[in-house]
Amino acid sequence: xxxxxxxEFGGPxxxxxxxxxxxxxxxxxxxxxxxxxxxxxxxxRVREGQVLGAHPxxxxxxxxxxxxxxVDEVGEGVAGVEVGDRVFGEGSSTYAEFAVLGAWARMPExxxxxxxxxxxxxxxTALRVIRExxxxxxxxxxxxxxxxGVGSAVLQIARDRGIGVIGTAGAANQEYLRGLGALATxxxxxxxxxxxxxxxxxxxxxxxxxxxxxxxxxxxxxxEKVVTIADLGAPExxxxxxxxxxxxxxxxxxxxxxxxxxRLHIPVExxxxxxxxxxxxxxxxxGHTRGRRVLVV
Ligand SMILES: NC(=O)c1ccc[n+]([C@@H]2O[C@H](COP(=O)([O-])OP(=O)(O)OC[C@H]3O[C@@H](n4cnc5c(N)ncnc54)[C@H](OP(=O)(O)O)[C@@H]3O)[C@@H](O)[C@H]2O)c1
Numbered sequence: 585x586x587x588x589x590x591x592e593f594g595g596p597x598x599x600x601x602x603x604x605x606x607x608x609x610x611x612x613x614x615x616x617x618x619x620x621x622x623x624x625x626x627x628x629r630v631r632e633g634q635v636l637g638a639h640p641x642x643x644x645x646x647x648x649x650x651x652x653x654x655v656d657e658v659g660e661g662v663a664g665v666e667v668g669d670r671v672f673g674e675g676s677s678t679y680a681e682f683a684v685l686g687a688w689a690r691m692p693e694x695x696x697x698x699x700x701x702x703x704x705x706x707x708x709t710a711l712r713v714i715r716e717x718x719x720x721x722x723x724x725x726x727x728x729x730x731x732x733g734v735g736s737a738v739l740q741i742a743r744d745r746g747i748g749v750i751g752t753a754g755a756a757n758q759e760y761l762r763g764l765g766a767l768a769t770x771x772x773x774x775x776x777x778x779x780x781x782x783x784x785x786x787x788x789x790x791x792x793x794x795x796x797x798x799x800x801x802x803x804x805x806x807x808e809k810v811v812t813i814a815d816l817g818a819p820e821x822x823x824x825x826x827x828x829x830x831x832x833x834x835x836x837x838x839x840x841x842x843x844x845x846x847r848l849h850i851p852v853e854x855x856x857x858x859x860x861x862x863x864x865x866x867x868x869x870x871g872h873t874r875g876r877r878v879l880v881v
Contacts, residue, residue: 588679588861588879591644593633596862596869599647607677607684609659614685616671619697620855621678622650623877624705624733628865646677647861648879652691652700656682665690672700674708674832679861679879687832692843702733702850702876703843708835709813709826710737714747716826717811719787721746726785726803729792730766731757733876734813736850738789739764741838744847750782757874771796779803790815790823792871797821851875 587604609615627647629635652672655665665671665688672695673688691700713734719725719742727738730751742749743765751766752775761768769778771792776799779785786809788800793814798821800810807822818825842848853874856864864877 585681586858587677587681588647588858589644590631590647593631593643596628596631596865598631599862599865601859601861604646604680606682607680609657609662609684611660612662612686613659613675614655614662614665614671614688615657615659615682616651616653616675616685616688617656618651618653618678618680618683618881620652620701620881621648621680621683621879622701622703622705622733623856623861623864623868623879624649625868626705627679628869631865646680648678648680648683649674649676650701650704651675651678651683651685652697653683653881670697670700672697672704673836674704679858681858681881687836689833689836689840692840695843698852698855698878698880699850701878702852703737703839703848704832704836706733706737706850706876707741707839707848708829708832709734710741711835711838712830713789713791713811713813713826714738714741714745715830716824717787717789717809719747722748723786724748724750724783726779726788726800727751727766728771728788728790728796728800729753729794729814730761730768731874732791733850733873734791736764736875737848738791739766740848740850741842744842748783750779750785752779754872760874775799776803789813790818797823852878855880 675685790812
């Protein structure tokens with residue numbers, strides 16, 4: 585089968601489309617014929633060798649966590665899913681024609697594989713950070729970096745729960761944030777005052793890692809009301825870095841419910857072929873994705 589792989593850590597150019605042995609579903613796993621794979625920033629952080637402590641990597645290595653596809657092997661002990669089912673979920677080395685998943689759910693009606701591949705990791709992350717920051721219905725959540733994959737999920741989950749949102753994004757994404765139910769303003773010079781002008785902030789999420797932790801503490805009044813997923817320096821300010829994934833099956837079940845009720849839709853900004861994985865990584869690393877980027881097999 586064809587698979588994207590890298591044999592050394594480095595820039596996007598280390599990604600190669602190679603011929604590889606097909607993987608097989610072990611106990612508790614399924615294998616899918618991948619139709620689309622989500623591109624996450626962690627994919628290029630792993631490729632660069634940035635997250636070796638958290639994820640020891642043996643080279644050569646495949647790439648990719650998220651996938652949507654058609655089940656073609658069901659491992660020992662797995663119930664409730666059959667060969668031929670359309671599923672989305674999380675596994676490893678998903679930038680490939682076949683991949684093994686450890687967590688999955690049946691795709692909701694009406695969703696394309698391309699769209700479905702964009703949901704698993706970002707919905708898990710969004711649910712986790714909303715839970716960890718402790719924001720309640722009727723309160724207002726400030727989201728720094730609200731237009732990317734995780735931000736798009738956070739805004740819509742918050743709206744579904746009756747949590748108000750103020751989001752920051754680039755000038756090109758202001759209408760996008762408003763379309764997801766948030767009050768919006770731009771980041772950069774003067775942003776703290778612009779946020780104050782939009783209203784009171786009860787809790788805040790840093791999704792961009794753009795060095796704003798101190799300001800988020802000021803705006804919420806307490807480091808306990810701030811959570812980051814992207815700023816490793818946050819603990820210096822007493823702010824939690826959230827990095828340990830919660831239950832992916834539970835997140836997928838919530839995603840299916842929200843999507844089926846028309847409450848969650850994450851747009852795909854651009855699709856690429858497996859052969860263009862390096863371009864997808866370069867575009868993701870540029871840091872201005874609206875919604876998601878995916879590879880289509
Ligand atoms: N710790 C965890 O568990 C975990 C989980 C998932 C992701 N992450 C990390 O969280 C970050 C976000 O992930 P993602 O998938 O949402 O990324 P993404 O889809 O690439 O989105 C990045 C967003 O950052 C915004 N941005 C860029 N510069 C900014 C600035 N100076 N201020 C505010 N926003 C800015 C961009 O908005 P504009 O285009 O509008 O400029 C873009 O929409 C990544 O660093 C990723 O590695 C961590």
